Amino acid sequence: MTNDFEKVFDTAAEPQDYTGEDGLLYCGSCRTPKEAYFPADKAALFGRDRHPAECDCQRAKRLEREAAEQRRKHLDTVEDLKRRGFTDSKMREWTFANDNGKCPQMGMAHSYVERWEQMKEGNHGLLLWGKVGTGKSYFAGCIANALMEQEIPVRMTNFALILNDLAASFEGRNEYIDRLCRYPLLIIDDFGMERGTEYGLEQVYNVIDSRYRSGKPLIVTTNHTPDMLENPQDTAHARIYDRLIEMCSPVCFTAKNFRKEAAKAKLDRLKELLK
Ligand SMILES: [Zn+2]
Structure with a gap:
């Protein structure tokens, strides 16, 4: 001793x-x-x-x-x-560092991250809308990556997966939805309810409404226009859209279709090679 x-x-x-x-x-x-x-x-x-x-x-x-x-x-x-x-590992590549600089809205994604504390405080969500391939998901992915790199938990998913998870959920639907709502930021990619069943719409409403009541921000990407959201086909859609519009400020993506542009560039290269 x-x-x-x-x-x-x-x-x-x-x-x-x-x-x-x-x-x-x-x-x-x-x-x-x-x-x-x-x-x-x-x-x-x-x-x-x-x-x-x-x-x-x-x-x-x-x-x-x-x-x-x-x-x-x-x-x-x-x-x-x-x-x-992330629900898909390719989303890890959607970062500001990898951005090609062609999306005119990208400055807003930077600001959203820089002013995250205010976004959280004021519960500011975004409704990213525009045609397919205009960079909406990439925009959302950049925000997700940047916040997670600051150790802020973000969940980026879509309703196809959420509905699958809810159907297969052992822990109970409420626990699953509670878990989604605990994330400081929730991103729902590719929102579109045109083929929704009554059961599906009910679950979508549950998720959106729970998120609304959690008082935490939600970012949604969709091919719908705000006009389509404001003129829903029935009451089941109406109550979902009403919540969304209340929570998320619309941001229009008007850029050229990047995927089409990339495909055209590839075709041009091929034509050059086959000359
Ligand atoms: Zn010494």
């Missing part, structure tokens, strides 16, 4: 270390002390006058180790959030 206690106070000396003018052990590399004196009252308590201390190079090494550990922990957290947050 005494030996263990002694060890705590023993300072490991390297061959190049030396004793300074104050009688303390000094590091031979950085020439700062590896020991410190106890205050006089404590010295009597411990039966000795000094205890080990970090010299400058030991401190620098420790800080470096701690920073590396911090970075590793951060990367692990982000990895875990993305694994849980």
Whole structure:
């Protein structure tokens, strides 16, 4: 026991270390002390006058180790959030860094992330609408990736998957919907209810309404126009759309169809090759 206690106070000396003018052990590399004196009252308590201390190079090494550990922990957290947050691993590629700069609305995605605290505070959702292939999902994916990289949980999914999950849910539908509503940001991609069954519409309403009551923001991408949402075909659709319009501000995507453009570029390359 005494030996263990002694060890705590023993300072490991390297061959190049030396004793300074104050009688303390000094590091031979950085020439700062590896020991410190106890205050006089404590010295009597411990039966000795000094205890080990970090010299400058030991401190620098420790800080470096701690920073590396911090970075590793951060990367692990982000990895875990993305694994849980995305339904498809290709969504991980939808980042500001990978953006081709062709989507004129992208500045708004940057602002949404930069002002996330205000977006959350004011429960500001977005309804990203426009034709297929105009970059709506990419826009939403950029927000999701950027927030998750700040360790903010985001869930990006769609109603086809939600309805599947609800049908196969062992934990109970309410628990599943509660879990969706716990995410600070929920993104529902590719919203479109034209072929909805009565059961499906009921579940969609449950999810949208629960999210509404959670007071947390929702981002939806859809090929519907706000005009279509404001003039629903029946009351089942009407109550879903009413909630959506209340929660989400419309953003119109008018850009050229990127997928068509990419396909045309590919065709042009092929024509060139076949000349
Ligand atoms: Zn040192």
